[in-house]
Amino acid sequence: MAFTTTMLSWSVIEFGGVMKTELENAREAIRWGTNYHLKATAYPDTIYVQVGDADKDHACWERPEDMDTPRNVYKIDRNNPGSDVAAETAAALAAASIVFRKIDPIYSKTLLKRAIKVFQFADKYRGPYSNSLKPIVCPFYCSYSGYQDELLWGAAWLNKATKNPMYLNYIKVNGQILGADVSDNTFGWDNKHVGARILLSKEFLVQKVKSLYDYKGHADNFICSVIPGSSLSSSQYTPGGLLFKMSDSNMQYVTSTSFLLLTYAKYLTTARTVVNCGGTIITPKSLRAIAKKQVDYLLGDNPLKMSYMVGYGARYPQRIHHRGSSLPSIAVHPNKIQCSEGFNVMNTQSPNPNILVGAVVGGPDLHDSFPDERSDYEQSEPATYINAPLVGSLAYLAHSFGQL
Structure with missing residues (x-):
């Protein structure tokens, strides 16, 4: 959820100017997330990071309204550190503070003040949260990339939000250690290395902060790694062209x-x-073309002519791995659906009765195949962290191609 909030905020920071009537919706979604993060970080050196027992939750297939699994609450603190989740939470609060700076300055200051405290906790009490909470968060939400990437990411966002030289100095002193593996070219909810490099490269490219020169090189390495056909490319693409x-x-x-x-x-x-890229010049225009091709594929320009955004286009996933979408609504079925009873529906081939409009699923396999099976969570499960980065891309592309 913290990564979702950070990416929604970054989307507004970069492309909010072209979101038009959707800008307020984006801000509302961010505030929903930051209100939660403020509650979760209300006590010093403590963050509540999970509500519920993942094993027991996954053992049930029931509607949110019927949930009766334990609502246990789990936290990180000085004795049980979690630098990864803490630093990502700090990043979310700091990024959101920029979003609200002009329209709600009091709220913005509240977010930034909390971000500073949360980052201090993340940095002072170091360790991955899935060590101290391993039986609770693994295998579902383990931190595989460690916590170093989140510390660099959190510091980068606090540097951007505060302009306080201490964060730039922190990055100078710790950056090489925290972002050591420059060959790591994955960016997602668990791994922030590339995102931090791109964010920090702006400080060199646009703000002319010479001490961050290396991040321009690291960002370029990432770009070259995903350029199809580049001599430096290390990325796989499906036959239909999907990363x-x-x-x-x-x-x-x-x-x-x-x-x-x-x-x-x-x-x-x-x-x-x-x-x-090894003698091949890559322009901003070519980067935009590659991004557009990926988004076009997601929306239906692919071998299956399948939109992987639910409810969009003529053909989209009908059996997504989502309890509320797959089970009959209370209006249709007022009686409670018991914990295991829902699996009778889960294991059928019938389409989901409730269309989760806008949700993006895991997508096709390496061969562009998509079975549309409800039980196939790897390909059929939607997630907020899939949608969040797409918001900024869609805003830019809609503006650029006159479709908003």
Whole structure:
């Protein structure tokens, strides 16, 4: 949820100017997230990071209105650190503070003040949250990339939000250690290395902060790694042209990478420069074209002519892995659906009765195939962290191609 909030905020920061009537909806979604994060961080050096027992929740297939599984609350603190989730929460609060700075300055200051405290906690008491809470959060929400990327990411957002030299100094001193693996070119809810590099590259490209010169190089390396046909490319694409990072919820990497391509294109355009990929010059225009192709694929320009956004287009997933969508509503079925009773519906081939309009699912496999099976959570499950980066990309593309 913190990553979702950060990416929604970054979408508004970069492309809010072209969101038109949707800007207020985006802000409302961000505020919904930050209100939650403010409650979760209300006590010093403590963050409430999970509500519910994941094993027991997954053992039921029931509507939200019928949920009767335990609502246990789990936290991180000084004795049980969680730098990854804490620093991402700090990033979310800091990024959102920029969104609300002009329209709600009091709320913005509240967010930023809390972000500073939460980051201090994340940095002082270091450790991955899935160590201290391993039986609770794994295997569902483990932190696989460690916490170093989130510390760099959190510091980058606080540097942007506060303009306080201490964060720039923190990045200078710790950046090489925290962002050590420059070959890591994955960006998603668990891994922020690339996002931090792109964000920090702006400080060099646009703000001319010379100490961040290396981040321009790191950002360029990422760009070259995803350019199809580039001699430096290390990315897989499906025969239909979709970026393919991994089988589980691959579309999150498509939406996040597309956002980074469009954002970096914006930075390059402002700085009037390009990317050199082993002698091949990559312009901002070509980055936008690659991003557009990915979003077009997601919306239906693919071998199956399938839109992976539910409710959009002539053909889209009918059996998504989502309890509320798949079970009959209370209006249709007023009686309670018991914990295991819902699996009778889950295991059928019938289409979901409630269309979750706008949700983006995990997407097709490496061969452009999509079985549309409710039980196939890797391909059929939607998530807020898939949708969030797409908001900025859609705003830019709709504006640029006159479809808003």
